[in-house]
Structure formats: C-alpha cells, structure tokens
Amino acid sequence: MNILKKIWYYYQKIMDCLTRYVALLSGIILFAMMVLVTVYIVLRKTMGPGNLDAVEISGYMMVFIVFGSLAKTFREGGLLRVELLYDKYPIRIKKIMDVILGIVALIYCSILTKYSWQLMMKSYVNGTRSVSTYRVLLYIPQAILVFGGILLFLTLIEYEIDKIIKLFSKKTSTENGKGEEKE
Numbered sequence: 001m002n003i004l005k006k007i008w009y010y011y012q013k014i015m016d017c018l019t020r021y022v023a024l025l026s027g028i029i030l031f032a033m034m035v036l037v038t039v040y041i042v043l044r045k046t047m048g049p050g051n052l053d054a055v056e057i058s059g060y061m062m063v064f065i066v067f068g069s070l071a072k073t074f075r076e077g078g079l080l081r082v083e084l085l086y087d088k089y090p091i092r093i094k095k096i097m098d099v100i101l102g103i104v105a106l107i108y109c110s111i112l113t114k115y116s117w118q119l120m121m122k123s124y125v126n127g128t129r130s131v132s133t134y135r136v137l138l139y140i141p142q143a144i145l146v147f148g149g150i151l152l153f154l155t156l157i158e159y160e161i162d163k164i165i166k167l168f169s170k171k172t173s174t175e176n177g178k179g180e181e182k183e
Contacts, residue, residue, distance in 0.1 A: 008161070015158050016075070022151060023072035026065045033061040056132045060141045067148025071155040095167040102160040109156055113149030120146055 040054035086094065122128070124139035 012158060015071075015154060019072040019075055019151065019155060023069045026068035029061050029068070030065050033058045033065070036061075053133050056130065056134060056136070060136070060144075063141055064144045064148075067144055068151075070148055071151040074152065074155055074159070095163065098163040099160065099167055102156060102163055106153065106156045106160060109149060109153045113146060113153055116142065116145040116149055 036054050037058055086097070089097065120139045120142035123137070123142055128138045129135040130138060
C-alpha cells in the first residue's frame with residue numbers, strides 16, 4: 001500500500017506542475033494575443049488595411065488559452081457548480097454526487113478528446129489548411145484541443161480517485177481547513 005501512496009503522491013505532483021506551467025503558458029499567450037490585436041488595430045488605423053490577419057492568429061491563441069488552462073481551472077475549483085443546491089445536501093450525499101459527476105465529466109471529456117483526435121488526424125492525413133492568408137495546417141491548432149482534452153482527462157482521473165478515497169474515508173476536512181472531524 002505504501003508504494004501506491006508514493007505513486008499517487010508523484011502523480012499529483014506531476015499533474016500540479018504540468019497544469020501550472022501550461023496555465024502559465026496560457027497567460028503568456030493571452031498577453032501576446034493582447035499585444036497582437038493592439039498592434040493590428042494601431043497599424044490598421046495608421047497605415048490602412050494590411051496583410052496581418054490578427055483575427056485568425058488570435059483565434060488560435062484563444063483555443064490554447066481556453067484548453068490550456070481548463071485543467072488548472074478545474075484543479076482550483078474554478079469551474080461551475082450549482083452551489084445553491086449542492087450546499088443543501090449532507091456531506092455523504094455530496095461525496096456521492098462528486099463521484100457521479102466526476103464519472104460523467106470523465107465520459108464527456110473522453111468523447112470530446114476522442115473526436116478532437118479524429119478531427120486532428122483527418123486534417124493531418126488530408127493536409128487540410130485554413131482558407132486565410134496564412135494557410136495554416138489545421139491539425140496544428142486542433143492538436144491543442146487534443147492536448148487540452150488529455151490534460152483535463154488526467155486531471156479528472158486525479159479528481160475522481162481523490163473523491164472515491166474521500167467517499168470511503170471516515171474522516172472529512174472541515175470547511176475552514178483547521179483539522180479533521182468525524183462524519
């Protein structure tokens with residue numbers, strides 16, 4: 001059992017590090033997107049319509065920002081949950097709901113990632129390009145969807161295992177984080 005705890009510990013550390021750095025990269029890309037759009041607007045106002053297609057590039061950047069930071073947002077509890085209903089249930093029901101919703105999220109994420117992978121591979125095999133000035137190979141931005149989906153899936157696995165452990169545990173953390181209390 002001790003080896004499983006070590007594996008679990010390192011899995012959590014790896015996921016924490018990976019999601020943190022991908023979210024940091026998403027923040028950097030967000031800043032770069034802001035600079036790109038600002039430069040595009042200034043150039044368009046001063047020099048007239050140009051060849052820079054900031055709309056397409058910023059769209060690809062936005063995909064990375066969303067899918068790159070999705071796993072970190074989930075880890076931090078930033079995704080939506082209906083707290084109004086959730087808070088009314090006893091702790092045991094909340095734990096069961098967390099496990100069930102985790103399974104539903106895993107299924108949804110699996111389907112999303114599977115179809116993103118198929119779309120990316122189809123674009124790769126066919127050499128599909130965007131219809132804009134840059135003629136970007138579409139499998140490149142689509143790979144971001146796959147990467148973000150895999151990262152979210154691994155985060156959901158971590159979440160689900162943690163919730164299952166808490167479901168079968170006799171102890172539960174208090175709301176203020178100061179110690180443990182019996183259920």
